[in-house]
Amino acid sequence: MDVHSGFIGATEDQLRAAHERDLAIEAAEGAHVERAWLDPDSGKVFCLSSGPSKEAVLRVHEKAGHPTTESYELPVEVE
C-alpha cells in the first residue's frame, strides 16, 4: 500500500489519468497497481499494488510522475 499526499480537490478523471500512467509502465518493473482510492478533501491517495518489492512499485510511481516515499509491505491480509 502506497500513500500519496497533496491531491486535494483532485477529480476522478485526474486519478484515472495518473493510474493509467502507472499501468502503462509498470510491466518494466514486474509490478501491478491494482486499485487506487482518493479522498479529495484530505488529498490522500491509497494505492494497492503487487510486485517483486516495495522499491519496484515506488519506481513505477516515480517514473509516472507521482513519487511517494510512504509505502508499506502487507504480507498479512484478512477478509
Place this chain on the structure above:
Amino acid sequence: MDVHSGFIGATEDQLRAAHERDLAIEAAEGAHVERAWLDPDSGKVFCLSSGPSKEAVLRVHEKAGHPTTESYELPVEVE
C-alpha cells in the same frame, strides 16, 4: 480507509481475531469492514470499510477494542 498504528510484530491470527471482533458488531452501525492488511514491520494496519459515515466505521473499531482517529472517506476509486 482506516489506518491503525502500533501493531508491530502482530500475527495473522491476531489480525484475524481483531477483524472478527469488528465483524461481530458492525451490523449495529450499518457498516462493513471488508478487508484488512497488516505490515508487521511498521505496525500499520489498513482497513477498507463501507458504511453510512466515517464516524460509524470508527465506532465499530472503537467498540471492538482497536480505536483509531485516522480515517479517510474515499469517494473516488479506479482499477
